[in-house]
Amino acid sequence: MKDVAVLGVGMHRFGMWAEKSHADLAREAGLAALGDAGLTFRDVQAAYVGHIFAPVMSAVRTMKEFGLTGIPVQHVENASATGSAAFREACFAVASGRHDVVMVLGFDKMSEMIQRSGAGTDPAYLEDSILPAAFFALWATRRMHERGTKPEHLAAIAAKNFNNGALNPMSQRQAEQRVTVEKVLAARMVAWPLTTMMSCPIGDGAACAIVGRPEMARRLHPERPVVTVLASELQTERYERGHLFVGPVVGPARMSVDTSRAAYEQAALGPEDMDLVQVHDAFAIEELEYYELLGLCREGEAEACIERGDFALGGRVAVSTDGGLIARGHPGGPTGLAQIWETTLQLRGEAGKRQVKDARVGLCHMMGGGSVCVVHILARA
Amino acid sequence: MRPRMPVKAGYFTVPDDPAEPPRLLGTRCRDCGEHFFPRRAICANCMSARTEDVLLGPRGTLYSYTFVHFPLFGSMRVEHIGYGVGQVDLPEGPRVQLPLAGKQEDYRVGQTLEAELEALREEGDHDVVIVRFRPVESGR
Numbered sequence: 001m002k003d004v005a006v007l008g009v010g011m012h013r014f015g016m017w018a019e020k021s022h023a024d025l026a027r028e029a030g031l032a033a034l035g036d037a038g039l040t041f042r043d044v045q046a047a048y049v050g051h052i053f054a055p056v057m058s059a060v061r062t063m064k065e066f067g068l069t070g071i072p073v074q075h076v077e078n079a080s081a082t083g084s085a086a087f088r089e090a091c092f093a094v095a096s097g098r099h100d101v102v103m104v105l106g107f108d109k110m111s112e113m114i115q116r117s118g119a120g121t122d123p124a125y126l127e128d129s130i131l132p133a134a135f136f137a138l139w140a141t142r143r144m145h146e147r148g149t150k151p152e153h154l155a156a157i158a159a160k161n162f163n164n165g166a167l168n169p170m171s172q173r174q175a176e177q178r179v180t181v182e183k184v185l186a187a188r189m190v191a192w193p194l195t196t197m198m199s200c201p202i203g204d205g206a207a208c209a210i211v212g213r214p215e216m217a218r219r220l221h222p223e224r225p226v227v228t229v230l231a232s233e234l235q236t237e238r239y240e241r242g243h244l245f246v247g248p249v250v251g252p253a254r255m256s257v258d259t260s261r262a263a264y265e266q267a268a269l270g271p272e273d274m275d276l277v278q279v280h281d282a283f284a285i286e287e288l289e290y291y292e293l294l295g296l297c298r299e300g301e302a303e304a305c306i307e308r309g310d311f312a313l314g315g316r317v318a319v320s321t322d323g324g325l326i327a328r329g330h331p332g333g334p335t336g337l338a339q340i341w342e343t344t345l346q347l348r349g350e351a352g353k354r355q356v357k358d359a360r361v362g363l364c365h366m367m368g369g370g371s372v373c374v375v376h377i378l379a380r381a
Numbered sequence: 382m383r384p385r386m387p388v389k390a391g392y393f394t395v396p397d398d399p400a401e402p403p404r405l406l407g408t409r410c411r412d413c414g415e416h417f418f419p420r421r422a423i424c425a426n427c428m429s430a431r432t433e434d435v436l437l438g439p440r441g442t443l444y445s446y447t448f449v450h451f452p453l454f455g456s457m458r459v460e461h462i463g464y465g466v467g468q469v470d471l472p473e474g475p476r477v478q479l480p481l482a483g484k485q486e487d488y489r490v491g492q493t494l495e496a497e498l499e500a501l502r503e504e505g506d507h508d509v510v511i512v513r514f515r516p517v518e519s520g521r
Contacts, residue, residue: 130480131454134466137447138478142468145445145490191449191466192485239425242444242476244468246392246419 001266004091004229005214006378007101008037009341014172014205014329016111022054022206026107027065029206029334033103037210038220041066044210045099047073048089050082050106051333053113062107077333080280081234081368082106083207084336088232088374090211100212106334107206113332133199133283135250135370137191140285144193151193153306154284155184158198158326160312161281165323167313167354170338172203172329198284200325207337209344214381227347230361231266231377235259251370256293260365263375264295267361271295274317274377275359276346278339280367281324287311291319294365294375318356321346336374339364347380385498386507388455392419393512394436395498402439402496403512407475409435416473439496441469441514444476448485456501469494469514482515493517 010032012025034040044066049059059075076086083106090102143149162179165171179197187197217226235258237243237251244250264270271294279294281287291302296317297310305311311319322328322342325335343362345351351359364376385395393403408417410424411431418437423430446467453461465481465488481488482497494514501509 130466130478131449131451134447134449135478137449138445138466138468141447142445142490189450191447191451194447241415241426241474242470243425244476244478245417245421245425246477 001091001095001229001232003213004094005212005217005381006209006227006229006340006344007039007212007217007220008033008035008210009344010034010036010208011170011338011341012206013170014203014331014334014338017109017204018111020204022051022058022107022109023062023065025204025206026062026105029107029208030066030103030105033208033210039101039210042069043101044069044071044103045101046071046093047103047105048076048086049073050076050086050337051108052077052079052082053108053110053332062105078372078374079369080282080330080332081336081366081372081374082333084339084364084366084374084376085234085368085372087209087211087337087340087376088234090209091229091232094211094213100216102211104209104211104337105206106208106337108332108334109204110202110331111204131191133194134191136283136285137194139250139289140193143285143289147300147303149288149303151185152181153288153303154193154198155181156306157281157284157287158184161320161324161326162197164313164321164354165327167352168322168328170341171323171327172201172205173323173327194283194285198326200282200330203329203331205329205331205334207334207341209337209340225348226381227344227378228381229376230269230379231263231375233259233263233266234372234374235262236372251367251373253289253293255373256290256365256367259373259375260294260363263363263377267377269361269377273361274363276318276321276343276356276362277365278320278322278324278342278363279365281320281326282330284326287320287324290365294363313354313356321351321354321356336364336366339366340376340378343378347378383506383508385500385510386504388501388509388511393496395510403498404436405438405471405477405496405512407435407437407473408432416471416475418471418475418477437471437473437475440517441471441477441494443488443490443492443494444468444470445490446481446488453480453501458502467494467514480511480513482513487516
């Protein structure tokens, strides 16, 4: 990836926003990102829009909130990785020279989707009788069997993410007091060993990024560090025996290994160069596995690293600095763009109380429906 | 016994004899021999289209498990408030994830399980059934 920069980022805080429409959420995030970039909608030459749960044509219709300027608008959908996949398309649109300023917008109201679907009564899928959390719990039980992982390790990850989220004004879950391992363990059990506090909440929200050329970023904000995109990688599954074809929620572990390796290669960097990392921590067990799969620690060492606090703010490499999916929230379409928002602010040194000291390189990892993995590497130029 | 109807056609058999365990409807590749669940037209291993329908199971080995503390979706039965879920390795190769009969303390990694049908709800004069696995050895 060459000569692609994040010009601006904006969010509507994730949460339960029953009284707001998709357009309300999207408008706030989009105008915030344009304002952050120092641009207006007239400057935008194309848009990639991500939503999972909104009706057909919601992408184009929602973009009319900003203006009707005739620009190409494309809807991108890849389950949880929707926002990340849309961001990737915008990066390539700029890198290829097709456009100079591209808007990436993600929005969703997962709260309405849950009400509409009647949760699982659709017999279209055999696995539809099973709560999705169960599939991740299966990952946890197996890890406990193989590595002696304890619920306390998972609780420590969740507590870290809650406490990071408390430092992020855009985080859905805002703990009033410091969250402890004991509190996470005492929360309601969803699917053994995962409690509600080890699981991401249902929520609504929007996030937006403006992508363009680094020289434009410099011109628009000469005083501000330029954040560039060093790598964008998207991969789907490779077949191995034991592959699960029904219940495509978790996905094979190898997909995160392969996708992140390709991204590191593209960026000519290694995992040891990362100052901060965002992952698809919909459930705490995922973050634990991704420490190893993304190469942040060696296989089998995740538990010891958690005990040492390696991935906390101020640790060896800070992970889920904005609270992650567990605290910041996971509405769907905007989630991957919330990671870009956080990483951009961190690399500029604008992340306030959760600022990672001298952050220069950040990685964003998302999984979509257990069937696609997206990794971006951003850096301060 | 009331007639039984699968919650979704094309995934498992519903034997006429209630004592007979259901089988999973799978695919075997005639070129490389790999087995799949559910059925597919093209082999995911060698991409050959020379595939055939086979019956898988009914026994398998527990790879991982959990116990969900919520009602089983689509069920109104009080005994389905809380249910096990397992990943089960079939001897033919595929790994499947399906509900488990029993309680969390009945499950351990590596144990043998057998498929069974479980009524989810009634529809007209039929029972709508799902397939699940039950530990073969007694618990503990």
